Amino acid sequence: MRLRLLIAMIVSLLAVLPSSAGTTSKKKYPGGKYYIWRYTLKDKQGSAYALDHPGRWLSHKAIERRRRQQIALDSTDLPVSQRYLRVLEKALKDRKNATQKSKLEWMVIGTSRWNNSVLIRSNDSTVLSALDALDCVAKSQCVWISPDSISSYVKHTYHETFNPWDSIKGTYYGNGKEQIEMLSGQRLHGIGKRGHGMTIAVLDGGFQNADVIPAITRANIAGAKDFVYPNSPYFYQETDHGTKVLSAMAANQPEVLVGTAPEARYWLLRCEDQQTEQPVEEDYWAMAAEFADSVGADIISSSLGYNDYDTPNYYHQRDLDGQTALISHTASMLARKGIILVNSAGNSGMGPWKKITFPGDASDVLTVGAVNMEKKNAPFSGVGPTQDGRIKPDVMALGSPTSLISGRGSIVRDMGTSFSTPLITGLVACLWQALPEKTALEIIELVRQTSSNAKEPDSIFGYGIPNFWRAYMIGKMKNEEFATVHEERE
Numbered sequence: 176m177r178l179r180l181l182i183a184m185i186v187s188l189l190a191v192l193p194s195s196a197g198t199t200s201k202k203k204y205p206g207g208k209y210y211i212w213r214y215t216l217k218d219k220q221g222s223a224y225a226l227d228h229p230g231r232w233l234s235h236k237a238i239e240r241r242r243r244q245q246i247a248l249d250s251t252d253l254p255v256s257q258r259y260l261r262v263l264e265k266a267l268k269d270r271k272n273a274t275q276k277s278k279l280e281w282m283v284i285g286t287s288r289w290n291n292s293v294l295i296r297s298n299d300s301t302v303l304s305a306l307d308a309l310d311c312v313a314k315s316q317c318v319w320i321s322p323d324s325i326s327s328y329v330k331h332t333y334h335e336t337f338n339p340w341d342s343i344k345g346t347y348y349g350n351g352k353e354q355i356e357m358l359s360g361q362r363l364h365g366i367g368k369r370g371h372g373m374t375i376a377v378l379d380g381g382f383q384n385a386d387v388i389p390a391i392t393r394a395n396i397a398g399a400k401d402f403v404y405p406n407s408p409y410f411y412q413e414t415d416h417g418t419k420v421l422s423a424m425a426a427n428q429p430e431v432l433v434g435t436a437p438e439a440r441y442w443l444l445r446c447e448d449q450q451t452e453q454p455v456e457e458d459y460w461a462m463a464a465e466f467a468d469s470v471g472a473d474i475i476s477s478s479l480g481y482n483d484y485d486t487p488n489y490y491h492q493r494d495l496d497g498q499t500a501l502i503s504h505t506a507s508m509l510a511r512k513g514i515i516l517v518n519s520a521g522n523s524g525m526g527p528w529k530k531i532t533f534p535g536d537a538s539d540v541l542t543v544g545a546v547n548m549e550k551k552n553a554p555f556s557g558v559g560p561t562q563d564g565r566i567k568p569d570v571m572a573l574g575s576p577t578s579l580i581s582g583r584g585s586i587v588r589d590m591g592t593s594f595s596t597p598l599i600t601g602l603v604a605c606l607w608q609a610l611p612e613k614t615a616l617e618i619i620e621l622v623r624q625t626s627s628n629a630k631e632p633d634s635i636f637g638y639g640i641p642n643f644w645r646a647y648m649i650g651k652m653k654n655e656e657f658a659t660v661h662e663e664r665e
Contacts, residue, residue, distance in 0.1 A: 201324045211284065211319035211404070211455050212303040213501075214263065214293045214312050219250060221258025226250075236374070236471025240513045244614040251508070255286045255293060259311040263293065266309060270302050284404045287461045289508055290501060294318075294458055296404065319455035326450065331412060333384040334584035341586040342430050349431040350578035350586050353548060354423075354598055357573055360435055362644040363605045370424075370436030373604040376467035377421055377597075378460060378477040380447030381413025383582030385421060390432070390580055394425035399443040400466060402459040407445070414449055415582025416593065420478050422580035423594055424601035432578055432586060435601025442472060452484050457502035460534075464505055468512055473607060475514060476600035477506075478593035480521035480532030480557075492528070495536040496562040506537035510615040515607070516540040517600040519592040520568040521557035531557040531567050541603070541619055542567050544637060545574025545595040552635055556592055559634040568637040569619075570626050572598040602643045610650045621646045 224231055226248045229238055233252075241248065260283065271279045281297035297303050300317065307315040343349045348361065355361050363369075374397065382399070385391045399410060407413055427437035444467065446459035460479065467475050481502065482490050494500060497507045509516045520542050521532030535542040535557065545553040553575035559567030574595030576588035599622075607618050623629060625646040628639025 201326060204321050204323060204325055207298060207321075209296055209298050209321040210300045210303055210317055211294055211296045212306070212315055213318045213455070213458060214295065214306060214315045216255060216259050216291045216293065216311055217313045219253050219256050219291060221256040222253050223257050224253050226253065233469050234471045237469055240471060240473065243611075244513045246511065246513050251289050251291075252512075254288045255291055256311075260286075260293065262309060262311050263295065263306060266306055267295075267297075267302065270305065285402070285458065285462050287458065287465060287505070289465055289505055290461055292458070294404075294455070316454075318458060319451070319453045322451050331383055331415075331582055333388055333582065335389060337390075337428070337431050338585060344430060347429050348433045349429065350588075351423075351426070351432045351434065354573040354577055355433075355435055355602075357550070357640060358435075358598065358602055359642045359644040360598075360602045360605065363602065363609065363647060366609070368605040368609040368647075370439030370601060370604040370608060373436065373474065373608050374440045374442065374470070374472045375424065375436065375474045375476055375600060375604055376442040376444055376463070376470075376472040377417060378444050378446050378463050378467075378475060378479060379417030379420055380449055380479070381415065381445060382411060382417040382421065382443050383413060383415035384411060384584065385418045385443065385582075386411045388418070388580065388582075388584040390426055390428045390584070391418065391422065393427060394421070395438070395440045397440050397442050397470070400445070400463075402444065402446045402463045402466070403448045404459075410445065413445065416478070417443065417445070418582045419579040419587070419589060420476065420593060420597045423577060423597035424476070424604075426580055432580060435598050436604040439601065439604045442467060442470060447479055452481075453486070454484060454489065454501075456481065457500065457505075457533075460502050461505040464509065464516075468514060472514060474600055474604055475509065475516045476597050477516060477518045477534070478591075478596045480519055480535055482521070482523065482528055482532045490533065492530055493562050495530060495533070497536050497538045497565070500533040500536075503534040503537045506534035506540055510539035510619065513615050515603055515615045515618060517596055517603060518542055519596040520544040522555045522591050522593075523557045524553070524555045529558060531559055531561075535567060536561045538565070539616060539619060541569045541599060541622060542637075543592055543596040543599050544568035544571045545590070545592045546571045546640065547575040548573065550640060553590070555590070559637070566632045566637055567634065569623055570599060570638055570641050571595065571636060572640065599641065602641070606643055606646055606650070609647050610654070612654065613650060621650050625649055
């Protein structure tokens with residue numbers, strides 16, 4: 176087994192080397208200098224939508240998810256005010272006419288109903304800053320400045336078949352055996368709970384070749400959407416980070432790799448800009464999360480985290496309170512929308528930051544750290560607690576290394592909390608499939624309390640390594656006890 180692991184690690188390293196198909200090159204950012212500003216609006220007066228007609232912007236599945244968990248819609252669910260959008264647009268038009276700036280360009284590129292915010296892009300920062308004076312604007316902030324250069328497109332080839340050494344004969348889970356058995360996930364699969372009927376939204380930076388790799392295309396992919404502006408003309412040629420994440424859940428290739436939720440339904444949502452590292456990515460993430468809500472996703476798997484932007488000292492550790500960062504504020508809302516967020520703890524454990532990254536500090540989410548095959552904490556895994564004293568990370572899974580399928584279509588072993596996260600996500604889907612009457616908050620708490628370190632959770636190991644079979648048995652027992660008590664009362 177050690178020899179097989181060594182071979183796989185060598186293949187993994189080779190997979191990230193430049194391919195013969197081309198090398199990455201840089202080109203000047205097209206169109207000159209541009210800026211994106213975020214405007215938080217004061218309220219939602221003038222909205223064309225009403226809470227008693229949610230079907231106008233939410234799918235039936237999204238509404239049903241709330242109804243099942245007895246979650247009422249509130250003002251945060253309403254889209255932003257169209258009246259205020261018209262005010263912003265009129266101010267921009269008036270500015271252009273008054274100054275006769277024929278070269279002034281601008282456009283609304285996105286909105287967030289949960290944060291009541293608008294993103295506007297323009298080539299004139301003075302015009303954007305002037306919008307702060309409008310009565311409908313509560314606050315504004317520049318969240319993106321175009322870089323001087325960006326990477327040019329390079330096509331990456333892929334393998335249509337696995338290498339001979341990728342297969343482990345006689346082992347159903349193949350290379351994924353250790354990572355699923357560590358979580359007792361195979362026992363849930365054994366009773367037919369493989370994620371069927373559950374929808375998982377994967378928020379990531381790219382899904383390289385996920386549309387052509389046979390082992391991935393056999394998965395139940397509901398759709399894909401790009402939230403990064405401008406949208407990539409090569410959606411499936413961006414980074415393969417999301418492909419690897421997806422494979423840990425959706426792969427279903429016996430004796431090679433079987434993921435933790437091979438029968439779940441997946442949305443592939445790109446919200447990470449690989450060209451720069453700027454606050455606007457939090458807005459993209461929020462927009463993707465709201466889209467996931469609108470199409471009825473049950474669970475969001477996010478292997479993204481932020482703390483160090485191109486602008487130095489943007490965040491400090493004191494901001495890790497689940498609310499200060501826009502992305503964390505958004506994430507903290509998800510469970511009360513009926514959605515479970517499973518997010519990576521980040522890989523800053525060996526750097527100067529050391530702690531979890533945003534939105535891993537969010538409340539009512541499962542923040543996932545990484546362990547090695549000996550179930551010891553991986554040194555790179557971000558630690559807690561949060562600034563307000565909450566236990567983080569929540570749980571741990573194998574991330575040093577995790578067996579995955581790369582964008583080249585080969586089995587690789589890669590390290591990071593990015594890859595321990597989808598292992599948890601997939602089994603949360605299986606658990607919720609088995610216990611459909613539970614709410615998002617109840618499933619989160621059940622996973623925590625049946626983990627290996629639940630009696631003495633700490634800021635390094637959290638509640639420990641989940642035992643999903645135990646979580647199922649305890650959840651089922653509680654349901655039976657409740658049913659018995661209810662029958663006796665009747």
